[in-house]
Amino acid sequence: MKNEVQKTSLITVLLCVCAVAWTMEWPLPEAELIRNFGYNDRGRPVLGFVFEGDGQVLAADTGELIFSRSEKNTASRLPSALGAWSAIDHGDGLVSIYGRYKDEDTVQPRQRVNTGMPVATAGRSGWSGRDGLYFMLYDRRERRWVNASMVINPLPDTQPPQIFGVQLRNTGNMTEDRVIEVNQLRNIGQGRYAVSVNTIDTQFESRGLPLAPHRIVCSINGEEVGVLSFETISTWDGRLMVNRNGLFPAQRVYANPFEIAEVQFNRGQAQLEIIVYDIAGNSQNTNVRIIID
Secondary structure: OHHHHHHHHHHHHHHHHHHHHOOEOOOOOOOEEEEOOOOEEOOEEOOEEEEEOOOEEEOOOOEEEEEEEOHHHOOOOOOOOOOEEEEEEOOOOEEEEEEEEOOOOOOOOOEEEOOOOEEEEOEOOOOOOOOEEEEEEEEOOOOEEEOHHHOEOOOOOOOOOEEEEEEEEEOOOOOOOOEEEOOOOOEEOOEEEEEEEEEEEOOOOOOOOOEOOOEEEEEEOOEEEEEEEEEEEEEEOOEEEEEEOOEEEHHHHOOOOOEEEEEEEOOEEEEEEEEEEOOOOOEEEEEEEEEEO
16 A cells, blocks of 8 residues: 555656646637536446537547547447547647537548647537537556546636535444534544545636545644545546545545545544645645644
8 A cells, every 4th residue: 555655646746747748738718617527426436527518529639540439320229428539649648528518410520630639519418418529648557547637627616626625424323424623513422433524626717616626735743644536536446536645445535525534533523634735735724723622
């Protein structure tokens, strides 16, 4: 697990360095971002950006179009979750995926595309209920989905995330698996608790749509005990794994708003602090003093 944490930290550093030297463009510039990477979609993480709107879908960066699927021209009668979709290989294993757009003729595979070149038209196909686009980045070498926010040209954002509540769930007592809202109850029994945070981020120029933050940190008495990072989501044996102090099953983390740590509380007092960051560096924090009986 220690090696996994070190590897993840190195990946984060490399991605940040790349983001400084190289950026992608927005694939649907005039549309609105309604879901982002890591958003909790009824217990599952969103693996990319979901846009609502119309316009031409543009290549986010130079590369080779390696795949293009039209629902009209497929022999299968089963609908695809992505509907009509295309994939562009940008080298070094990084692939951008564009899906759920209008099902029509698109750029054909094995063609070289440049940044900003139209590859499709925003619309509706697959498991989509509105016109728009589903955009994702995938690292084929490491088998992980990558948060495009780290490499795409950033939007102006001065609004910090919001924290609606912090919950504790007793995981050490099988007969008392109850959820405690820490803002309503300051006394708890000693034991092991899962810490969950109900939080969202909103971008300054949007209409206040809820988005996932970029990083959540949990500290007890000034010591960091849990970090949930929305930078990559890995795939292992068909399961999604998120970075929570190492790789952790997404099914567990996303069972609640965001489960970020499991902590042992012993008798006495504890100062619980939660800090939530967005991709622009804005932050929001909350502090709660807890008495453990």
